Amino acid sequence: xxxxxxxxxxxxxxxxxxxxxxxxxxxxxxxxxxxxxxxxxxxxxxxxxxxxxxxxxxxxxxxxxxxxxxxxxxxxxxxxxxxxxxxxxxxxxxxxxxxxxxxxxxxxxxxxxxxxxxxxxxxxxxxxxxxxxxxxxxxxxxxxxxxxxxxxxxxxxxxxxxxxxxxxxxxxxxxxxxxxxxxxxxxxxxxxxxx
Amino acid sequence: xxxxxxxxxxxxxxxxxxxxxxxxxxxxxxxxxxxxxxxxxxxxxxxxxxxxxxxxxxxxxxxxxxxxxxxxxxxxxxxxxxxxxxxxxxxxxxxxxxxxxxxxxxxxxxxxxxxxxxxxxxxxxxxxxxxxxxxxxxxxxxxxxxxxxxxxxxxxxxxxxxxxxxxxxxxxxxxxxxxxxxxxxxxxxxxxxxxxxxxxxxxxxxxxxxxxxxxxxxxxxxxxxxxxxxxxxxxxxxxxxxxxxxxxxxxxxxxxxxxxxxxxxxxxxxxxxxxxxxxxxxxxxxxxxxxxxxxxxxxxxxxxxxxxxxxxxxxxxxxxxxxxxxxxxxxxxxxxxxxxxxxxxxxxxxxxxxxxxxxxxxxxxxxxxxxxxxxxxxxxxxxxxxxxxxxxxxxxxxxxxxxxxxxxxxxxxxxxxxxxxxxxxxxxxxxxxxxxxxxxxxxxxxxxxxxxxxxxxxxxxxxxxxxxxxxxxxxxxxxxxxxxxxxxxxxxxxxxxxxxxxxxxxxxxxxxxxxxxxxxxxxxxxxxxxxxxxxxxx
Numbered sequence: 001x002x003x004x005x006x007x008x009x010x011x012x013x014x015x016x017x018x019x020x021x022x023x024x025x026x027x028x029x030x031x032x033x034x035x036x037x038x039x040x041x042x043x044x045x046x047x048x049x050x051x052x053x054x055x056x057x058x059x060x061x062x063x064x065x066x067x068x069x070x071x072x073x074x075x076x077x078x079x080x081x082x083x084x085x086x087x088x089x090x091x092x093x094x095x096x097x098x099x100x101x102x103x104x105x106x107x108x109x110x111x112x113x114x115x116x117x118x119x120x121x122x123x124x125x126x127x128x129x130x131x132x133x134x135x136x137x138x139x140x141x142x143x144x145x146x147x148x149x150x151x152x153x154x155x156x157x158x159x160x161x162x163x164x165x166x167x168x169x170x171x172x173x174x175x176x177x178x179x180x181x182x183x184x185x186x187x188x189x190x191x192x193x194x195x
Numbered sequence: 196x197x198x199x200x201x202x203x204x205x206x207x208x209x210x211x212x213x214x215x216x217x218x219x220x221x222x223x224x225x226x227x228x229x230x231x232x233x234x235x236x237x238x239x240x241x242x243x244x245x246x247x248x249x250x251x252x253x254x255x256x257x258x259x260x261x262x263x264x265x266x267x268x269x270x271x272x273x274x275x276x277x278x279x280x281x282x283x284x285x286x287x288x289x290x291x292x293x294x295x296x297x298x299x300x301x302x303x304x305x306x307x308x309x310x311x312x313x314x315x316x317x318x319x320x321x322x323x324x325x326x327x328x329x330x331x332x333x334x335x336x337x338x339x340x341x342x343x344x345x346x347x348x349x350x351x352x353x354x355x356x357x358x359x360x361x362x363x364x365x366x367x368x369x370x371x372x373x374x375x376x377x378x379x380x381x382x383x384x385x386x387x388x389x390x391x392x393x394x395x396x397x398x399x400x401x402x403x404x405x406x407x408x409x410x411x412x413x414x415x416x417x418x419x420x421x422x423x424x425x426x427x428x429x430x431x432x433x434x435x436x437x438x439x440x441x442x443x444x445x446x447x448x449x450x451x452x453x454x455x456x457x458x459x460x461x462x463x464x465x466x467x468x469x470x471x472x473x474x475x476x477x478x479x480x481x482x483x484x485x486x487x488x489x490x491x492x493x494x495x496x497x498x499x500x501x502x503x504x505x506x507x508x509x510x511x512x513x514x515x516x517x518x519x520x521x522x523x524x525x526x527x528x529x530x531x532x533x534x535x536x537x538x539x540x541x542x543x544x545x546x547x548x549x550x551x552x553x554x555x556x557x558x559x560x561x562x563x564x565x566x567x568x569x570x571x572x573x574x575x576x577x578x579x580x581x582x583x584x585x586x587x588x589x590x591x592x593x594x595x596x597x598x599x600x601x602x603x604x605x606x607x608x609x610x611x612x613x614x615x616x617x618x619x620x621x622x623x624x625x626x627x628x629x630x631x632x633x634x635x636x637x638x639x640x641x642x643x644x645x646x647x648x649x650x651x652x653x654x655x656x657x658x659x660x661x662x663x664x665x666x667x668x669x670x671x672x673x674x675x676x677x678x679x680x681x682x683x684x685x686x687x688x689x690x691x692x693x694x695x696x697x698x699x700x701x702x703x704x705x706x707x708x709x710x711x712x713x714x715x716x717x718x719x720x721x722x723x724x725x726x727x728x729x730x731x732x733x
Contacts, residue, residue: 033200034366035366035367036367038365039229040226040309040310043545044653047543058450061444061519062362062363065523067531079543082536082540085533085536087533091533103542107539115539
C-alpha cells in the first residue's frame with residue numbers, strides 16, 4: 001500500500017488539520033508516514049501545500065516526485081490546479097469549489113472549474129455549503145477530507161476516530177459536527193461515483 | 196513506546212530533552228523556530244527545569260549557551276543559517292575555548308530560499324570553526340544525533356554543529372524515543388583558564404584544536420551516521436549527504452540504488468571511506484542539498500579528479516534545493532511528470548493580512564514621502580518586508596537584521612536626505628539599537644520608524660524582547676525625547692499620522708516614530724485563549 005497526497009490551499013485555510021487527521025489514521029493503521037509542511041513566509045495568505053506520503057514500506061523522500069501523486073486534496077479550486085504536475089495518470093483531484101479571492105487578478109471561476117473538469121478523475125465539492133448543513137461552517141475542511149476518504153486506502157472508521165481525537169479538546173459538539181461533515185463529504189463522493 | 200510524529204525540528208528538541216539538556220537558547224528564524232517552541236511547550240522539559248525562552252539575537256543566544264556549557268551543563272543553541280552570521284564571533288571562538296558541558300549548535304539552512312535572503316550553506320562555518328558537523332537524513336537521525344552530539348562534545352571538549360535543511364526541519368515522521376538521561380551536575384572547567392582567549396592562551400588552545408583535527412576525522416570514519424553501502428554496479432559511486440540520500444533512494448525500486456553509495460551524516464569527511472569509493476568506482480556523483488561543499492573539496496583547485504559529477508560540472512543545478520526529480524535527471528533516468536499547470540493559474544504571493552497595522556503605517560508613509568523623489572526607504576527583515584510588494588511598493592531595501600537604520604544613515608551621510616528606516620520591534624532589539632546609537636552620535640538626518648506589533652510576527656508570534664521598552668531604549672541611546680513619537684496605525688488616524696511623519700522626516704536629525712498596534716494574528720489568538728479561559732471558569 002502506498003498513497004502519495006498533495007494537500008493544497010491558501011495560507012491560513014488549515015490544510016494541516018486535514019493532514020493531521022490522515023496522519024493519525026495512518027499511524028493507527030500501522031503505516032509509515034512522511035509529511036512535508038510549509039511554515040514561514042508563505043503562510044501569510046500565499047499559496048501553501050503539504051506533501052503527505054503513506055506506505056506499508058519505508059518511505060525515502062519527504063517530497064513526492066513529479067507525476068507520482070495519487071491524490072490532490074485542495075481547499076481552494078485554483079490552488080488545486082497549481083499541483084497538476086505532481087498528479088499521476090489516473091490520480092484523483094478532490095477540491096473545494098469555493099474560491100479564495102485575495103489577489104487582484106483572480107481568474108473567472110468558471111474557467112477554473114472547466115480546467116478541473118478536464119482532469120479525468122476529479123471531485124468538485126462545495127464544502128462550505130455542505131458544512132453549513134451540518135450546522136458548522138468551520139468544518140468545511142472535514143467535508144473535503146470526507147470527499148477524499150474513498151481514495152485514501154484507509155479504513156473509514158480509523159479516519160472518524162482520528163477526527164474525534166483531533167477535535168477532542170474542543171468538546172463533544174465540535175467533534176460531532178466534524179464527524180458529520182466528514183460523512184457528508186464521503187456520501188457526496190459515494191453518490192458521484194455511482195453516477 | 197509508541198513512535199512520536201515529529202517534525203525534524205521537533206525531533207531535535209525531543210532528542211535534546213532526552214539526552215539530558217539543561218538549557219536552550221535561540222532567536223526565531225524559519226526553518227529553525229519549532230525547536231525552541233517545542234521545548235517551551237514541553238511538559239517534561241518544564242518539570243525538569245530545562246531553561247527555555249527567546250534571546251535578543253543569535254549572538255546573545257550562542258554566548259548564553261556557551262556560558263551554560265562552561266558551567267558543565269548541556270546546552271543547545273538554535274538559529275536559521277543567516278542567524279549564524281550574527282553569532283559567528285562567539286561561534287568561531289567557542290571552537291577555540293572548547294566545550295565543558297555538551298554544546299550543540301543547530302543551524303537550519305534554507306536552500307531555495309523559501310523564507311530567506313540567501314541559501315548559504317552552514318557546513319562551511321563548521322569547517323571554518325574546525326568542529327564536527329552532523330547532518331541528519333531523517334527525523335530519527337535528527338533525534339539520535341542529539342545523544343551522540345552531546346557525547347562527542349563532552350568527550351572531545353568541542354562544540355558540535357548540527358545542520359538541517361528546510362525540507363527535513365519541516366517534515367514530520369515517526370520517531371522512537373530512548374529513555375531520558377539525567378542532566379549534568381554543575382561543574383566548572385577543570386582548567387579555569389580554558390575559556391580565557393588572551394593571545395597566549397588562544398595560541399595554546401588553537402594548537403590543541405589543530406592537533407584534534409585527525410581525531411575528528413577518525414570519529415567520522417567510525418560514526419554510525421556515515422556508511423559505505425555496497426552496490427554491484429561500479430560504473431558510478433555516489434556520495435549522498437544528509438537528505439540527498441532520500442532523493443537518491445526514491446529513484447530505485449525498494450529504495451536501493453545499484454551503485455556503491457557513501458552516506459554522509461558526519462563531517463569532516465571520512466577519508467578512508469571516500470578513498471574506498473574512489474578506488475572502486477569509475478565515476479563519482481556528489482549529491483548534497485546546498486552548496487557544492489563536498490564536491491569542491493574532492494575536485495580540488497585544478498580539478499585533478501575529472502570524474503566527479505555534481506553541481507560544479509552542471510550534472511545538477513548549481514543553486515536551489517534538490518528533489519527526487521532533479522536527482523533522477525542527474526542519474527539519466529526519465530523524469531516523471533504530470534500535467535502542466537494551466538495558464539489561467541495566477542501566482543499568489545504572500546501578503547500582509549487584512550487589517551494588519553503595517554498597512555496603515557505604509558499608507559501614511561507613502562503619502563508623507565510623496566513630495567520627495569523615490570528610493571529613500573530602507574527596510575528590514577519581517578512581515579513588513581512585504582511592503583515591497585503591490586499595492587505598497589513602500590520600501591527599497593531588505594538586507595539583514597538591523598540594516599535599515601545603518602543603511603539609511605550611510606545613505607544620508609552620502610547626501611540622500613531625508614532617508615527613512617523601517618524596522619520591526621523585535622528586529623530593532625535584535626540588531627537595530629547599536630545602529631541607532633551610531634546615528635545619534637553623528638546626528639544623522641534620518642527618521643527611524645519602529646513598527647511595534649508587540650511580537651515576532653513572521654515566524655508565528657513569538658515573544659518580542661522589545662515589548663514595553665522601545666521608548667526607553669531610544670531615549671537611553673540619546674534620541675531627543677520630543678522626537679520619539681508613538682502613534683496608532685489605524686485608518687481613522689491616517690491624516691494625523693501622515694502629518695507627524697511629514698514633520699519628522701523634514702527634521703534634520705534623528706527622530707523615531709513608533710506606530711504601535713498589536714499584530715492581528717496574535718490579537719486573535721490572545722482573544723481566543725481568553726475566551727477559552729473564561730468559559731472553563733464558568
